Amino acid sequence: MPEGDTIFRAARTLHRALAGQTVTGFESVLPKLERVEIDSPITGRTIEKVEPVGKWTLIYFSGDLILLTHMLMSGSWHIYRPGEKWHRRRDDMRIILRTEKILAVAFKVPIAEFHTADSLRRRRVFNQIGPSVLAEEYNDAEILQRLRRRPESTVGEALLAQSLLSGIGNVFKSEVCFACGVHPFRLVATLTHNEIECLVDTARKQLSANVLESSTDGPVTYSGARRTRRTSDDGARLWVYSRQGRPCRRCGTAILTRKQGPGVRSTYWCPECQPMVGEKTVTGWAGPIPWRSSGSK
Numbered sequence: 001m002p003e004g005d006t007i008f009r010a011a012r013t014l015h016r017a018l019a020g021q022t023v024t025g026f027e028s029v030l031p032k033l034e035r036v037e038i039d040s041p042i043t044g045r046t047i048e049k050v051e052p053v054g055k056w057t058l059i060y061f062s063g064d065l066i067l068l069t070h071m072l073m074s075g076s077w078h079i080y081r082p083g084e085k086w087h088r089r090r091d092d093m094r095i096i097l098r099t100e101k102i103l104a105v106a107f108k109v110p111i112a113e114f115h116t117a118d119s120l121r122r123r124r125v126f127n128q129i130g131p132s133v134l135a136e137e138y139n140d141a142e143i144l145q146r147l148r149r150r151p152e153s154t155v156g157e158a159l160l161a162q163s164l165l166s167g168i169g170n171v172f173k174s175e176v177c178f179a180c181g182v183h184p185f186r187l188v189a190t191l192t193h194n195e196i197e198c199l200v201d202t203a204r205k206q207l208s209a210n211v212l213e214s215s216t217d218g219p220v221t222y223s224g225a226r227r228t229r230r231t232s233d234d235g236a237r238l239w240v241y242s243r244q245g246r247p248c249r250r251c252g253t254a255i256l257t258r259k260q261g262p263g264v265r266s267t268y269w270c271p272e273c274q275p276m277v278g279e280k281t282v283t284g285w286a287g288p289i290p291w292r293s294s295g296s297k
């Protein structure tokens with residue numbers, strides 16, 4: 001599943017490429033979207049802005065029309081110059097948005113809908129999305145409160161619950177827990193205020209830093225190499241994610257993994273650096289790890 005940072009990065013790139021331009025052509029293989037082009041053409045409208053909301057991308061057109069897409073596992077938006085060769089198969093194309101200079105192509109987006117501001121407000125699932133940890137109007141107090149509303153949930157599940165706060169995907173879930181020394185299977189109820197604050201703050205820092213690493217041109221893809229460690233070694237850019245059985249970069253203990261939550265997503269942690277509260281005493285724990293520091297292992 002694409003993480004919030006990649007959606008954000010893509011939305012920003014799309015915004016830069018499309019905002020202020022007039023649509024010169026619209027194509028879709030999705031009958032419902034095609035119908036809109038026939039009934040109230042997208043061609044001729046101005047693209048006002050492109051915005052990420054959690055894992056959704058919203059493209060706003062003049063005349064109260066919004067294209068909502070969700071990437072789920074396989075979808076992506078690419079930007080091409082007219083005539084440029086595509087990086088994905090034509091069969092995977094779902095939407096083409098043309099302007100004079102740019103071709104924005106959505107490949108395999110599983111959800112794509114047109115909305116007015118009104119119908120978007122009424123769309124239930126969309127409205128259940130919590131504040132994005134990357135949103136400018138990001139509100140610490142509100143996010144802390146939202147997490148507290150799920151005391152019986154495990155920390156790992158709560159971080160992925162898009163209704164609580166949006167943007168954190170499966171990779172950052174494990175990385176954020178590690179950075180804060182929090183066992184991902186602890187219940188939210190057992191978290192101290194400082195721990196919750198650390199989780200939210202670290203999530204924001206890690207995700208923002210990955211946004212800043214975006215490039216301004218080229219195709220927009222969702223396979224960007226996420227990193228939570230500053231190192232030139234690409235094989236060492238994460239602390240725990242996908243490192244089961246390998247030594248913790250901080251203490252050398254073997255990293256563990258277990259499926260978690262109804263989505264059975266893999267979770268990774270170091271049993272030494274992230275003890276279960278009450279199960280083990282914390283040894284050598286010196287507060288959260290500044291995420292940018294490079295480990296020695």
Ligand SMILES: [Zn+2]
Pocket residue numbers: 248249250251252253270271272273274
């Ligand atoms: Zn460790």
